[in-house]
Amino acid sequence: AQTVTQSQPEMSVQEAETVTLSCTYDTSESDYYLFWYKQPPSRQMILVIRQEAYKQQNATENRFSVNFQKAAKSFSLKISDSQLGDAAMYFCAYRRGATGNQFYFGTGTSLTVIP
C-alpha cells in the first residue's frame, strides 16, 4: 500500500525567508506522480507543484521548488522569499501512474509566516 508521511505537523518561517517542508512516501511502483497542495484558511485545495517520478529534474514554480530524491522516496517543498499569503496547510500527495487513480495525501504541515 502507498503511504505518504509528513513528519512536521507545524512549521514557521519569517517573512522573506526560506522554509522547507518534508515529505516521504512508500511505494513499490516505478511510475507515479507527486504533488504539493496548499489549503489556506478558506479550505480550498490549491495545487502548488507537481513532479513526475520519471523526471530527474526537480520541478519549480516561481518561489516554490521541490527536492525529489527518488531512491530515498523523499519529496520536500522549498518555499523561497516567504510571503504572508503562503500561510496555509500544505499537503503532500502521491498518485500511481498509468493505471492509477487515487491520490494519497499526507497528514499535512501547517505553515505560519511571521511578519
Added chain:
Amino acid sequence: AAGVIQSPRHLIKEKRETATLKCYPIPRHDTVYWYQQGPGQDPQFLISFYEKMQSDKGSIPDRFSAQQFSDYHSELNMSSLELGDSALYFCASSIWDEKLFFGSGTQLSVL
C-alpha cells in the same frame, strides 16, 4: 478559466436524513474524485469515476453511493446520516493521469 463547481456550498441535515452533493468537473476532464475531510484531518478518498464508470473505491461507507452522469457531472448520495459524517466534501476532476483540480467543497453539518 472554468473550475470544478460544487453545490451546495453548505448543507445542514439532521441525523438519519439523506443528502445529495453535486459536482460539475472542468470541461473535458474525464475523471471525477470525491474526498471527505474532517476537521483537522487530511482528505480521505471516497470514490472516483473515469468516463462515467467507477474506477477506484476508498473508504466510502455503504450508506453512501455515487455516480457520474452522461454530462460528466457527479453526485454523491448520502443516506442515514450520522453525526460523524459532518465534514467538508471535496470533488475534484482531472484528465486521466494529470493533476487534480479541486472544487471549493461542500460543508456538511449533521445535527
